[in-house]
Amino acid sequence: MRILLVSSSETETVYLHKAFRESAHSVQAADNLRYALYLASHEEFDAIVISAVGVTLITSLFDALPELARLPRAPAVIVALASGSSQDRARVLRAGADACFVQPYSFLEMQERMLALHRASVARSAQPSATMIQLKLDPLTRDLVEDGKRVLMTKREYLLIECLLRQVNAPVARDQLIRYAWPDKEDVDPSSVNLVVSRLRRKLEMNEFRARVETISRYGYQLASR
Structure with missing residues (x-):
């Protein structure tokens, strides 16, 4: 999968970038949501992971999520909050995210959720042909x-x-x-x-x-x- 990783935390960026690459994903990083929106509107990604969302990102997050959801061939949007309650997670999901986690979270669970969302997207867009090799x-x-x-x-x-x-x-x-x-x-x-x-x-x-x-x-x- 091709992943756009957005984080204001250098530590989190390094950790997730390494973890995704070791899982055979192609990863591009952005340190702010405005640049991420620009990249996502010009290139195709399977998933956008927005991590370590704290005070510096939380305000722009709710502005960006509806725009990300409107992208052509909309990628799965996964958010990992630095902290938050179940109400905070629900608010993020209502704003347009496909999945929301709160630190500390399991990278394995995040990846499996991302893969499940991707499989569902592929299944919806698949147009099998009798002459095409599967x-x-x-x-x-x-x-x-x-x-x-x-x-x-x-x-x-x-x-x-x-x-x-x-x-x-x-x-x-x-x-x-x-x-x-x-x-x-x-x-x-x-x-x-x-x-x-x-x-x-x-x-x-x-x-x-x-x-x-x-x-x-x-x-x-x-x-x-x-």
Whole structure:
């Protein structure tokens, strides 16, 4: 999943950024809600996690939540309050959040709630075709699954194939793949992308997957699933 992480706490940002990345998510961080709204209106995210909400963020939070809920292909919005009562959590949910936690919270529970919201969103938007290969990623095992067959992905392969899966049978720019699969790197050699794609192709061929990764000359790649 691609996650936009918003926090005014550097400690919380470092902790959650590391935890999400270790769980094979692509993460982009923002230190204020105004910048987060700008990013979310220009790029596509599966979830927006707003954490360590205290005095510095609480006022702007209730202004931002309705705007986030109106975004095209609205991402799941998860809020973690620094402190609060059940009434505070209810108020956050009424304002537009999909889930609300109060510190101390369980990262595992937060991630499972986020994944459940994402699965529901995918199910609602899915338009199956009789001619299209049914591909999906299993976040628990980090497998790519095609008609019951499974192949284990590395973290980088997982992120790259996840990015391609967002636009199946459509070209994805190399720069977009780099931002998604290498969110922790500022400068990525194009050969690194080629290497990961080559490994993916070998895995798909060795496991007799029908899906394939095609090169789009001078542009990037696409995942063909027909």
